[in-house]
Amino acid sequence: MPRSNKIPHIVFLFSDTGGGHRSASQAIIEALEIYYPNQVTTEMVDFFVEYAPPPFDLAPATYAQMGQVPELWKLGYKLSDGKHRSKFIQEVLWPYIRKSTANLLQEHPCDLFLSVHPIVNTPILRALEENPIPYMIVITDMVTTHAFWYSKRANLTLTPTEEARDRGLEFGLNPDRIKVVGQPIADQFRRPSATKSELRKKFGWPEDLPVVLMASGGEGMGPIEDTVRAVDAAGLDLMMVVIAGRNQSLKQNLEDAVLQTPNEVLGFVENMPDLMNAADIIVTKAGPGTVSEAFVAGLPIILYSRMPGQEDGNIDYVVDKGAGVWAPCSKDVVETLQQWLEDPSERQRVAAVSKSLARPDASMDIAGEIIKIVNNPQI
Numbered sequence: 001m002p003r004s005n006k007i008p009h010i011v012f013l014f015s016d017t018g019g020g021h022r023s024a025s026q027a028i029i030e031a032l033e034i035y036y037p038n039q040v041t042t043e044m045v046d047f048f049v050e051y052a053p054p055p056f057d058l059a060p061a062t063y064a065q066m067g068q069v070p071e072l073w074k075l076g077y078k079l080s081d082g083k084h085r086s087k088f089i090q091e092v093l094w095p096y097i098r099k100s101t102a103n104l105l106q107e108h109p110c111d112l113f114l115s116v117h118p119i120v121n122t123p124i125l126r127a128l129e130e131n132p133i134p135y136m137i138v139i140t141d142m143v144t145t146h147a148f149w150y151s152k153r154a155n156l157t158l159t160p161t162e163e164a165r166d167r168g169l170e171f172g173l174n175p176d177r178i179k180v181v182g183q184p185i186a187d188q189f190r191r192p193s194a195t196k197s198e199l200r201k202k203f204g205w206p207e208d209l210p211v212v213l214m215a216s217g218g219e220g221m222g223p224i225e226d227t228v229r230a231v232d233a234a235g236l237d238l239m240m241v242v243i244a245g246r247n248q249s250l251k252q253n254l255e256d257a258v259l260q261t262p263n264e265v266l267g268f269v270e271n272m273p274d275l276m277n278a279a280d281i282i283v284t285k286a287g288p289g290t291v292s293e294a295f296v297a298g299l300p301i302i303l304y305s306r307m308p309g310q311e312d313g314n315i316d317y318v319v320d321k322g323a324g325v326w327a328p329c330s331k332d333v334v335e336t337l338q339q340w341l342e343d344p345s346e347r348q349r350v351a352a353v354s355k356s357l358a359r360p361d362a363s364m365d366i367a368g369e370i371i372k373i374v375n376n377p378q379i
Contacts, residue, residue, distance in 0.1 A: 008111035008374035009041045013120050015048040020289040024116045024140045027184040028370070031363035034187055036371050045108055047120050051100045070308045077146065077309030083171060086147035090122045101127045111374050116140050116184075118148035125153040134373050138184060138366060139164050142288040143313025147171065155373060158366055160288065160359075163313065181366055182359025183292035188273035190296070190360045199278035206239060209262065210341060213279040213299070214242045216250070217287050223330070225253055227283065227304055230330035232261045236337055241279065243269055273297075281340065281347070283333055286314040292362075295323065298355035300347055302327050302336050323354040 012029070014021040022044075029042050048056060080089055101123045113128075114136045115121050125135055137157045139149050145164045150157065150171040157173060159165045160183040168178045193199070197207065205211055212231070216224040228242055239262040244251035246268050254265045269275065272290075276282065276297035284290050286306035291314055294301050301324025303315055318324045327333045340347035 007039070007041055009043075009109070010112045010114055010370065010374070011108045011110040012042060012044045013047055013113060013115040013117060013124065014044055015046050015117050015119070017048070017117070020140050020287055021116045023186075023289055024138065024184045025114075027186050027363045028114070028116075028138065028366050030187050031184075031367040032370065035364055035367055039371060040374060043108070045104065047104060047117075051104045053096060053100055056097075074308030081147050081309075083147055086122075090148075094123065094126065097123055098127070105131070112136060112370065114138060114370065118146050121148060121151050121154070125151050128153075136370065136373060140183065140288055141310045141313075142183065142291065143317050144310050145313075146310060156369060158369065160292065160362070161317065163317070179369075181369070182362030183288055184363040184366055185289065185293050185296065185360075186273055187363060189276075189293055190364075192277045193274055194277075196278055199274050202274075203264075203278060205241070205264075205278060206262065210238045210280040211278065212238050212240050212281045212283060212337065213275055214240055215282065215284040215290055216243060216245055216247070216305075217285045217290070223305060225250060227330045227333050228254060228259070228263075229257065230334050231337065232257075232259045232263075234334045234338070236261065236334070236341060238337065238341065239263065241275065242266065243275070281337070283327075283337075286311040286318070288314055291318060292359070295354050295358040296360045298351050298358070300324055300340065300350035300354055302333055304328060304330075304333050321353060321357055322350065323357055324350060 012025040014025045016022055025044050032040055032042065080086060105127055110133065112134045113124060116138050121137055128135060134155045137149065137154045139145055139157065139159045142160050143163045145167050150168050150173060152173060155177065157168055157178040158181045159168065159178065162180055165178050165180050169175060194202065200207055214224060214228060224242065228240060231240060242254055242263065242265045244254060244265060244267055251265055251267050272293060276293055276299060279299060281302065282294045282299045283302040283304055286303045291301065301318055303318060303324060303326050306312060306315055315326045319326050325336050327336050
Protein backbone atom coordinates (compact mmCIF):
# COMPACT_ATOMS: atom_id res chain seq x y z
CA MET A 1 0.00 0.00 0.00
CA PRO A 2 1.15 3.62 -0.55
CA ARG A 3 2.36 5.42 2.56
CA SER A 4 0.47 8.36 4.01
CA ASN A 5 3.59 10.35 4.92
CA LYS A 6 4.07 13.65 3.12
CA ILE A 7 7.58 12.78 1.90
CA PRO A 8 7.37 10.09 -0.82
CA HIS A 9 9.17 6.85 -0.04
CA ILE A 10 10.91 4.78 -2.73
CA VAL A 11 11.79 1.10 -2.48
CA PHE A 12 14.68 0.00 -4.70
CA LEU A 13 14.44 -3.65 -5.71
CA PHE A 14 17.86 -5.16 -6.40
CA SER A 15 19.97 -8.20 -5.69
CA ASP A 16 23.69 -8.85 -5.40
CA THR A 17 23.81 -11.16 -8.41
CA GLY A 18 26.84 -9.26 -9.62
CA GLY A 19 27.85 -5.85 -8.34
CA GLY A 20 26.02 -3.79 -10.94
CA HIS A 21 22.52 -3.88 -9.46
CA ARG A 22 23.60 -2.56 -6.07
CA SER A 23 25.87 0.12 -7.53
CA ALA A 24 23.10 1.28 -9.90
CA SER A 25 20.70 1.67 -6.97
CA GLN A 26 23.31 3.52 -4.94
CA ALA A 27 24.10 5.85 -7.83
CA ILE A 28 20.42 6.80 -8.25
CA ILE A 29 19.97 7.32 -4.51
CA GLU A 30 23.08 9.48 -4.47
CA ALA A 31 21.67 11.59 -7.33
CA LEU A 32 18.39 12.03 -5.46
CA GLU A 33 20.27 13.20 -2.37
CA ILE A 34 22.43 15.63 -4.36
CA TYR A 35 19.92 17.11 -6.82
CA TYR A 36 16.62 16.65 -4.95
CA PRO A 37 17.61 16.84 -1.26
CA ASN A 38 14.96 15.97 1.33
CA GLN A 39 12.30 15.39 -1.33
CA VAL A 40 12.12 11.58 -0.96
CA THR A 41 13.20 8.82 1.38
CA THR A 42 14.69 5.57 0.07
CA GLU A 43 15.50 2.00 1.01
CA MET A 44 17.08 -0.92 -0.81
CA VAL A 45 15.59 -4.41 -0.67
CA ASP A 46 17.52 -7.47 -1.84
CA PHE A 47 14.46 -9.48 -2.82
CA PHE A 48 16.40 -12.73 -3.33
CA VAL A 49 18.00 -12.71 0.11
CA GLU A 50 15.06 -11.29 2.06
CA TYR A 51 12.03 -12.82 0.34
CA ALA A 52 12.75 -15.48 -2.30
CA PRO A 53 11.85 -19.06 -1.28
CA PRO A 54 14.47 -21.81 -1.55
CA PRO A 55 16.51 -22.35 -3.62
CA PHE A 56 16.19 -18.89 -5.18
CA ASP A 57 17.36 -17.23 -1.95
CA LEU A 58 20.82 -18.66 -2.66
CA ALA A 59 21.20 -16.78 -5.96
CA PRO A 60 23.46 -13.96 -4.67
CA ALA A 61 25.73 -16.35 -2.78
CA THR A 62 26.13 -18.67 -5.77
CA TYR A 63 26.38 -16.07 -8.54
CA ALA A 64 30.18 -16.05 -8.65
CA GLN A 65 30.31 -19.86 -8.78
CA MET A 66 27.75 -19.90 -11.62
CA GLY A 67 30.01 -17.52 -13.49
CA GLN A 68 32.70 -20.21 -13.49
CA VAL A 69 30.53 -22.39 -15.76
CA PRO A 70 29.68 -19.83 -18.44
CA GLU A 71 28.24 -22.28 -20.96
CA LEU A 72 25.70 -23.51 -18.43
CA TRP A 73 24.81 -19.91 -17.57
CA LYS A 74 24.42 -19.11 -21.27
CA LEU A 75 22.11 -22.10 -21.75
CA GLY A 76 19.88 -21.01 -18.90
CA TYR A 77 19.83 -17.45 -20.21
CA LYS A 78 18.84 -18.48 -23.71
CA LEU A 79 16.22 -21.01 -22.60
CA SER A 80 14.47 -18.44 -20.39
CA ASP A 81 14.66 -15.53 -22.84
CA GLY A 82 12.01 -14.72 -25.44
CA LYS A 83 8.48 -13.37 -25.11
CA HIS A 84 6.67 -16.71 -24.84
CA ARG A 85 9.32 -18.69 -22.94
CA SER A 86 9.72 -16.01 -20.29
CA LYS A 87 5.94 -15.75 -19.84
CA PHE A 88 5.62 -19.52 -19.45
CA ILE A 89 8.37 -19.62 -16.80
CA GLN A 90 6.77 -16.78 -14.84
CA GLU A 91 3.39 -18.52 -14.93
CA VAL A 92 4.86 -21.78 -13.67
CA LEU A 93 6.72 -20.08 -10.80
CA TRP A 94 3.94 -17.72 -9.71
CA PRO A 95 2.14 -20.09 -7.29
CA TYR A 96 5.45 -20.80 -5.56
CA ILE A 97 6.57 -17.17 -5.17
CA ARG A 98 3.17 -15.52 -4.71
CA LYS A 99 3.26 -15.48 -0.91
CA SER A 100 6.82 -14.13 -0.82
CA THR A 101 5.83 -11.34 -3.18
CA ALA A 102 2.83 -10.43 -1.02
CA ASN A 103 5.06 -10.34 2.06
CA LEU A 104 7.44 -7.93 0.34
CA LEU A 105 4.61 -5.54 -0.54
CA GLN A 106 3.14 -5.69 2.95
CA GLU A 107 6.43 -5.10 4.75
CA HIS A 108 7.66 -2.29 2.49
CA PRO A 109 4.90 0.28 1.97
CA CYS A 110 6.03 2.93 -0.46
CA ASP A 111 5.03 5.49 -3.08
CA LEU A 112 7.20 4.03 -5.84
CA PHE A 113 8.91 0.73 -6.52
CA LEU A 114 12.07 1.09 -8.61
CA SER A 115 13.57 -2.11 -10.01
CA VAL A 116 17.14 -2.48 -11.24
CA HIS A 117 16.84 -6.26 -11.71
CA PRO A 118 14.98 -8.23 -14.40
CA ILE A 119 13.79 -11.19 -12.32
CA VAL A 120 11.49 -9.33 -9.94
CA ASN A 121 9.47 -7.22 -12.37
CA THR A 122 6.69 -9.56 -13.49
CA PRO A 123 5.90 -11.01 -10.02
CA ILE A 124 5.79 -7.61 -8.30
CA LEU A 125 3.72 -6.02 -11.04
CA ARG A 126 1.33 -8.96 -10.95
CA ALA A 127 0.93 -8.53 -7.21
CA LEU A 128 0.29 -4.81 -7.74
CA GLU A 129 -2.59 -5.34 -10.19
CA GLU A 130 -5.14 -4.07 -7.64
CA ASN A 131 -2.77 -1.62 -6.00
CA PRO A 132 -2.04 1.79 -7.58
CA ILE A 133 1.62 2.03 -6.53
CA PRO A 134 3.75 3.27 -9.47
CA TYR A 135 6.51 1.01 -10.75
CA MET A 136 9.66 2.08 -12.58
CA ILE A 137 12.24 -0.17 -14.24
CA VAL A 138 15.83 0.98 -14.75
CA ILE A 139 17.48 -1.52 -17.09
CA THR A 140 21.12 -2.11 -16.19
CA ASP A 141 22.05 -4.37 -19.12
CA MET A 142 23.32 -2.37 -22.08
CA VAL A 143 22.31 -4.22 -25.23
CA THR A 144 21.51 -7.93 -24.78
CA THR A 145 18.51 -7.36 -22.55
CA HIS A 146 16.53 -10.34 -21.25
CA ALA A 147 12.77 -10.50 -21.76
CA PHE A 148 12.28 -10.39 -17.97
CA TRP A 149 13.27 -6.71 -18.02
CA TYR A 150 10.19 -5.62 -19.94
CA SER A 151 6.58 -5.26 -18.81
CA LYS A 152 3.75 -3.24 -20.28
CA ARG A 153 2.43 -2.71 -16.75
CA ALA A 154 5.41 -0.58 -15.68
CA ASN A 155 4.76 3.16 -15.48
CA LEU A 156 8.17 3.90 -16.98
CA THR A 157 11.13 1.91 -18.27
CA LEU A 158 14.52 3.61 -18.61
CA THR A 159 17.26 2.08 -20.74
CA PRO A 160 21.02 2.66 -21.13
CA THR A 161 21.08 2.47 -24.94
CA GLU A 162 18.88 2.85 -28.00
CA GLU A 163 19.38 -0.86 -28.63
CA ALA A 164 17.80 -1.72 -25.27
CA ARG A 165 14.87 0.60 -26.01
CA ASP A 166 14.34 -0.95 -29.44
CA ARG A 167 14.07 -4.38 -27.84
CA GLY A 168 11.42 -3.04 -25.49
CA LEU A 169 9.43 -1.74 -28.43
CA GLU A 170 9.65 -5.21 -29.97
CA PHE A 171 7.98 -6.52 -26.81
CA GLY A 172 5.12 -4.08 -27.33
CA LEU A 173 5.95 -1.38 -24.80
CA ASN A 174 4.32 2.02 -25.27
CA PRO A 175 6.96 4.29 -26.88
CA ASP A 176 6.00 7.04 -24.44
CA ARG A 177 6.84 4.80 -21.49
CA ILE A 178 10.35 3.73 -22.44
CA LYS A 179 13.22 6.23 -22.63
CA VAL A 180 16.98 6.18 -23.14
CA VAL A 181 18.90 7.85 -20.29
CA GLY A 182 22.15 5.89 -19.98
CA GLN A 183 23.57 3.71 -17.23
CA PRO A 184 23.32 5.02 -13.66
CA ILE A 185 26.82 5.61 -12.29
CA ALA A 186 28.32 7.49 -9.36
CA ASP A 187 28.04 11.27 -9.50
CA GLN A 188 31.77 11.67 -8.98
CA PHE A 189 32.33 10.56 -12.57
CA ARG A 190 30.62 13.82 -13.56
CA ARG A 191 32.72 15.82 -11.13
CA PRO A 192 36.25 14.41 -10.72
CA SER A 193 37.70 15.06 -7.29
CA ALA A 194 41.07 16.13 -8.72
CA THR A 195 43.14 16.27 -11.89
CA LYS A 196 44.81 13.14 -13.25
CA SER A 197 48.20 14.40 -12.06
CA GLU A 198 46.88 15.12 -8.56
CA LEU A 199 45.22 11.71 -8.34
CA ARG A 200 48.42 9.94 -9.39
CA LYS A 201 50.34 11.72 -6.69
CA LYS A 202 47.65 10.74 -4.20
CA PHE A 203 47.89 7.07 -5.20
CA GLY A 204 51.67 7.07 -5.52
CA TRP A 205 51.52 6.11 -9.19
CA PRO A 206 54.31 7.15 -11.57
CA GLU A 207 53.72 10.15 -13.81
CA ASP A 208 55.94 8.83 -16.60
CA LEU A 209 54.30 5.41 -17.17
CA PRO A 210 50.94 4.55 -18.74
CA VAL A 211 48.70 3.10 -16.04
CA VAL A 212 46.53 0.14 -16.99
CA LEU A 213 43.55 -0.47 -14.71
CA MET A 214 42.65 -4.17 -14.69
CA ALA A 215 39.16 -4.86 -13.34
CA SER A 216 37.38 -8.15 -12.80
CA GLY A 217 33.99 -7.04 -11.53
CA GLY A 218 32.82 -6.87 -7.94
CA GLU A 219 33.18 -10.63 -7.53
CA GLY A 220 36.65 -10.90 -9.10
CA MET A 221 35.48 -13.05 -12.02
CA GLY A 222 37.17 -14.05 -15.27
CA PRO A 223 40.76 -15.03 -16.14
CA ILE A 224 42.25 -11.89 -14.62
CA GLU A 225 45.18 -13.69 -12.96
CA ASP A 226 46.34 -15.25 -16.23
CA THR A 227 46.00 -11.88 -17.93
CA VAL A 228 48.08 -10.12 -15.29
CA ARG A 229 50.83 -12.74 -15.54
CA ALA A 230 50.85 -12.54 -19.35
CA VAL A 231 51.17 -8.75 -19.33
CA ASP A 232 53.97 -9.02 -16.79
CA ALA A 233 55.80 -11.65 -18.85
CA ALA A 234 55.66 -9.39 -21.91
CA GLY A 235 57.80 -6.79 -20.15
CA LEU A 236 55.71 -3.84 -21.32
CA ASP A 237 56.61 -0.37 -20.13
CA LEU A 238 53.56 0.33 -17.98
CA MET A 239 52.07 0.04 -14.51
CA MET A 240 49.26 -2.39 -13.66
CA VAL A 241 46.61 -1.57 -11.07
CA VAL A 242 44.58 -4.74 -10.49
CA ILE A 243 41.17 -4.76 -8.82
CA ALA A 244 40.41 -8.23 -7.47
CA GLY A 245 37.00 -7.32 -6.03
CA ARG A 246 35.69 -9.56 -3.27
CA ASN A 247 37.79 -12.48 -4.50
CA GLN A 248 40.24 -12.77 -1.61
CA SER A 249 41.98 -15.80 -3.11
CA LEU A 250 42.69 -13.89 -6.32
CA LYS A 251 43.96 -10.90 -4.37
CA GLN A 252 46.27 -13.06 -2.28
CA ASN A 253 47.63 -14.92 -5.33
CA LEU A 254 48.47 -11.67 -7.08
CA GLU A 255 50.03 -10.15 -3.99
CA ASP A 256 52.20 -13.24 -3.57
CA ALA A 257 53.20 -13.32 -7.24
CA VAL A 258 56.71 -12.15 -8.11
CA LEU A 259 55.91 -9.60 -10.81
CA GLN A 260 58.53 -7.49 -12.57
CA THR A 261 56.03 -4.91 -13.86
CA PRO A 262 55.21 -2.06 -11.44
CA ASN A 263 51.86 -2.96 -9.92
CA GLU A 264 49.32 -2.46 -7.19
CA VAL A 265 46.70 -5.03 -6.20
CA LEU A 266 43.43 -3.86 -4.67
CA GLY A 267 40.40 -5.70 -3.33
CA PHE A 268 36.85 -4.38 -3.52
CA VAL A 269 37.02 -0.63 -4.05
CA GLU A 270 34.62 2.25 -3.58
CA ASN A 271 36.74 4.91 -5.27
CA MET A 272 36.42 3.69 -8.86
CA PRO A 273 35.84 7.24 -10.20
CA ASP A 274 39.25 8.35 -8.92
CA LEU A 275 40.96 5.16 -10.10
CA MET A 276 39.55 5.49 -13.62
CA ASN A 277 40.25 9.20 -13.84
CA ALA A 278 43.88 8.53 -12.90
CA ALA A 279 44.36 5.66 -15.39
CA ASP A 280 45.15 5.59 -19.12
CA ILE A 281 43.66 2.25 -20.23
CA ILE A 282 41.18 -0.19 -18.74
CA VAL A 283 41.23 -3.97 -19.13
CA THR A 284 37.93 -5.27 -17.85
CA LYS A 285 35.16 -7.82 -17.87
CA ALA A 286 32.32 -6.62 -20.10
CA GLY A 287 30.04 -5.55 -17.26
CA PRO A 288 27.69 -2.71 -18.26
CA GLY A 289 28.48 -0.54 -15.26
CA THR A 290 32.24 -0.63 -15.70
CA VAL A 291 31.95 -0.10 -19.46
CA SER A 292 29.69 2.92 -18.95
CA GLU A 293 32.03 4.33 -16.32
CA ALA A 294 34.96 3.88 -18.71
CA PHE A 295 33.05 5.89 -21.33
CA VAL A 296 32.62 8.79 -18.91
CA ALA A 297 36.28 8.60 -17.89
CA GLY A 298 37.29 8.54 -21.56
CA LEU A 299 39.31 5.33 -21.29
CA PRO A 300 40.13 3.05 -24.22
CA ILE A 301 38.69 -0.34 -23.34
CA ILE A 302 40.08 -3.86 -23.62
CA LEU A 303 37.37 -6.44 -22.87
CA TYR A 304 38.85 -9.79 -21.88
CA SER A 305 35.87 -11.62 -20.37
CA ARG A 306 32.09 -11.57 -20.31
CA MET A 307 29.10 -13.26 -18.72
CA PRO A 308 27.39 -15.09 -21.62
CA GLY A 309 23.94 -13.82 -22.43
CA GLN A 310 23.46 -10.39 -20.94
CA GLU A 311 27.03 -9.19 -21.63
CA ASP A 312 27.44 -10.49 -25.19
CA GLY A 313 25.97 -7.34 -26.68
CA ASN A 314 28.28 -5.12 -24.64
CA ILE A 315 31.24 -6.48 -26.58
CA ASP A 316 29.63 -5.75 -29.93
CA TYR A 317 28.65 -2.28 -28.74
CA VAL A 318 32.17 -1.33 -27.63
CA VAL A 319 33.91 -2.86 -30.65
CA ASP A 320 31.44 -1.66 -33.30
CA LYS A 321 31.49 1.87 -31.95
CA GLY A 322 35.30 1.87 -31.92
CA ALA A 323 35.71 2.43 -28.18
CA GLY A 324 37.82 -0.64 -27.58
CA VAL A 325 38.61 -4.23 -28.51
CA TRP A 326 37.57 -7.77 -27.59
CA ALA A 327 40.60 -9.71 -26.37
CA PRO A 328 39.43 -13.03 -24.88
CA CYS A 329 42.95 -14.50 -24.77
CA SER A 330 45.79 -13.14 -22.69
CA LYS A 331 47.98 -12.82 -25.79
CA ASP A 332 45.31 -10.61 -27.38
CA VAL A 333 45.39 -8.30 -24.36
CA VAL A 334 49.18 -8.12 -24.55
CA GLU A 335 49.15 -7.41 -28.30
CA THR A 336 46.59 -4.60 -27.93
CA LEU A 337 48.51 -3.00 -25.08
CA GLN A 338 51.70 -3.20 -27.11
CA GLN A 339 50.02 -1.57 -30.11
CA TRP A 340 48.58 1.25 -28.03
CA LEU A 341 51.90 1.87 -26.27
CA GLU A 342 53.74 2.01 -29.59
CA ASP A 343 51.08 4.25 -31.18
CA PRO A 344 49.78 6.74 -28.56
CA SER A 345 47.78 8.59 -31.21
CA GLU A 346 45.71 5.47 -31.88
CA ARG A 347 45.15 5.01 -28.18
CA GLN A 348 44.04 8.63 -27.90
CA ARG A 349 41.69 8.18 -30.86
CA VAL A 350 40.01 5.19 -29.21
CA ALA A 351 39.82 7.11 -25.93
CA ALA A 352 38.05 9.98 -27.70
CA VAL A 353 35.48 7.59 -29.17
CA SER A 354 34.92 6.10 -25.73
CA LYS A 355 34.36 9.57 -24.29
CA SER A 356 31.86 10.39 -27.04
CA LEU A 357 29.64 7.49 -25.92
CA ALA A 358 29.39 8.76 -22.35
CA ARG A 359 26.11 9.65 -20.69
CA PRO A 360 27.42 11.27 -17.51
CA ASP A 361 24.04 12.71 -16.52
CA ALA A 362 22.19 9.37 -16.44
CA SER A 363 21.78 9.14 -12.66
CA MET A 364 20.67 12.76 -12.44
CA ASP A 365 18.18 12.25 -15.27
CA ILE A 366 16.78 9.11 -13.62
CA ALA A 367 16.38 11.03 -10.37
CA GLY A 368 14.43 13.66 -12.27
CA GLU A 369 12.08 11.03 -13.68
CA ILE A 370 11.53 9.64 -10.18
CA ILE A 371 10.53 13.05 -8.86
CA LYS A 372 8.07 13.47 -11.73
CA ILE A 373 6.38 10.17 -10.93
CA VAL A 374 6.12 10.59 -7.16
CA ASN A 375 4.74 14.10 -7.64
CA ASN A 376 2.23 12.83 -10.22
CA PRO A 377 1.55 9.11 -9.68
CA GLN A 378 -0.82 8.99 -12.65
CA ILE A 379 2.09 9.35 -15.11
